Amino acid sequence: MRVIEITGGSGPAEALVLADRPRPEPADGQVRIRVQAAGVNRPDLLQRNGGYPPPPGASDILGLEVAGVIDAIGGGVQGWTVGDAVCALLGGGGYAEYAVVDARHVLPIPRGLTPVQAAALPETVFTVFANVFESGGLRPGETLLIHGATSGIGVTAIQMAKAAGARVIATSRGAEKAMAASRLGADLSLDASIEALKSAILDAGGADVVLDMIGADYAALNQAVLKPGGRWVVIATLTGNLAEIDLMRLMLRRIVLTGSTLRSRPADEKARLASAVRQTVWPWIEAGHLVPPIEAVFPLEDAAAAHRLLEGGRHVGKIVLTI
Incomplete structure (x- = not known):
């Protein structure tokens, strides 16, 4: 063969x-x-x-x-x-x-x-199901924040979250990709290169679950926008493995940080x-x-x-x- x-x-x-x-x-x-x-x-x-x-x-x-x-x-x-x-x-x-x-x-x-x-x-659906719905515990009515929303994983996560009755905030690089994520069903699709990214997410109410494929560069952002009881799920580290975590913030806001490979x-x-x-x-x-x-x-x-x-x-x- x-x-x-x-x-x-x-x-x-x-x-x-x-x-x-x-x-x-x-x-x-x-x-x-x-x-x-x-x-x-x-x-x-x-x-x-x-x-x-x-x-x-x-x-x-x-x-x-x-x-x-x-x-x-x-x-x-x-x-x-x-x-x-x-x-x-x-x-x-x-x-x-x-x-x-x-x-x-x-x-x-x-x-x-x-x-x-x-x-x-298979690779994308299994990954999203295991991380967003099992580890992240996404429920109907909650908000999922997806970084890298136009990747293979991202486009699948948008559609699965919407099918489950959740709200989706998507981030991706460039206006064209932001429009593509919106067409796939994201309730709010943001160009990740804008300076006011954190403010835009917070103005939209923040996130219950973050699906993070970016890693180190978005660690501070994720900690800032997660709601009390939020779940931060890491499945890739495109910008690096090492990040600074404010443990007191995690404690006070009851944030769960988890991750996995498939x-x-x-x-x-x-x-x-x-x-x-x-x-x-x-x-x-x-x-x-x-x-x-x-x-x-x-x-x-x-x-x-x-x-x-x-x-x-x-x-x-x-x-x-x-x-």
Whole structure:
């Protein structure tokens, strides 16, 4: 099968090359998917640069989410048959013509979605559900503040929060991106480059939950705009890992600071999340409340171009490879 391998080098063109590998066989409890589309995510960039190694037992091939058709089934698998159209969350292996995955991490392609759209769902939907709704405890009527609102995670979080009956304040760089977040349903969409960003958020009532993909540069802002009892959920640190925290403010305002990653979670935990997502989020998708915006689609052999687009930060929504 054709795959994209990491060969080294500082840039996508040097690091990502098309190669041939043996087709993987599903072990007990796994299915094999003939991949039609694979999502491209920021963790792929980190892994390409040596900063996000795959967990033990996972493929070294990039790619954390795919959509396609089941073409082989391992022992002990129930609920799936050859020919089922599915999408799946992977620990790695998505940039390839075939991928094997724990059958419990597989979901049917929602009605009305193409494989390209479905490939944009698992990594982002699982991440938002686990962090905004479980760790963040977002409830109907509360306000979610999303930094990086036009990223793949951001556009998903806007739509999921609105589907759940919450209010959304979105921040993103530039007027064009702010308009895009507004079109996706944000109640207030702000250009993050304005000087009065904190005042604008506070004038809108502040936030009950912050979904933070920025990190150090927004630490002071988040502490200032969270309401009493607010939850600050960190899922990426694009501007640095180290930040100054006013512990007295956290105590007096009963602010909860938490964070997580998805890839390293145990298989049983991902299976639990898959079941919860299928029960809660899939009906939102099939009702039209969540449609993954696709910025660009590239063939597998152009993975380097997909990485360059993601690194440039000008995209709105997801970037997808097709096979």
